[in-house]
Amino acid sequence: MKGFEAFDEVQRLIIVGAHPDDLETICGGTVSLLTQRGVTVFSVNCTLGDIGARDGSLSRPGLAVARLDETEEAARVLGIEHTYNLGYPDGELVASLELRAQIARLYRHTGADTLWTFDPFWAGQIHPDHRAAGQAALDGQTNQPNTASILAALYPDASDFYYFVARSDGHHIFSRSYREHLATIREIRTKSSRGER
Numbered sequence: 679m680k681g682f683e684a685f686d687e688v689q690r691l692i693i694v695g696a697h698p699d700d701l702e703t704i705c706g707g708t709v710s711l712l713t714q715r716g717v718t719v720f721s722v723n724c725t726l727g728d729i730g731a732r733d734g735s736l737s738r739p740g741l742a743v744a745r746l747d748e749t750e751e752a753a754r755v756l757g758i759e760h761t762y763n764l765g766y767p768d769g770e771l772v773a774s775l776e777l778r779a780q781i782a783r784l785y786r787h788t789g790a791d792t793l794w795t796f797d798p799f800w801a802g803q804i805h806p807d808h809r810a811a812g813q814a815a816l817d818g819q820t821n822q823p824n825t826a827s828i829l830a831a832l833y834p835d836a837s838d839f840y841y842f843v844a845r846s847d848g849h850h851i852f853s854r855s856y857r858e859h860l861a862t863i864r865e866i867r868t869k870s871s872r873g874e875r
């Protein structure tokens with residue numbers, strides 16, 4: 679499908695939202711198209727979404743239960759593999775170490791290769807819960823070694839990569855020699871000065 683080339687390599691997608699309805703209203707259609715293409719999608723909601731109902735007769739716990747039911751029903755319709763709710767109260771989310779650790783644990787547990795979340799640095803991101811979810815989701819990615827990295831650390835003799843440098847997208851480039859390493863750094867600096875990755 680035209681416009682979907684960016685997602686060609688996505689196999690396991692995790693989406694970190696703040697509230698039940700974030701995923702569904704912001705990217706539900708895209709998620710449905712991806713699951714139809716065989717992508718495994720996981721949904722994470724940091725808060726219970728337990729405030730903000732038009733029906734004032736619902737208690738906060740009652741509203742939370744309704745939101746959880748709605749999330750499950752939406753997941754069934756969209757073909758989402760599994761939903762997680764981290765149970766924080768709506769409107770009070772902060773990017774705490776605890777939240778970051780909970781999200782990082784889900785990255786490992788799901789084996790996700792791709793993350794979608796809110797951009798916490800976008801100036802228009804005025805909902806504090808959205809900023810906090812995005813910040814914790816981004817921070818939780820740090821130090822998520824892949825299998826090759828873990829094997830290299832366990833069996834250093836089997837690897838001849840001695841140097842690494844971080845790219846602006848969080849990936850690393852490894853080199854066998856210091857000369858190669860310096861050349862990589864120069865290349866990264868040139869690219870970043872042109873605004874490339």
Ligand SMILES: [Zn+2]
Nearest residue numbers: 696697700808
């Ligand atoms: Zn929201």
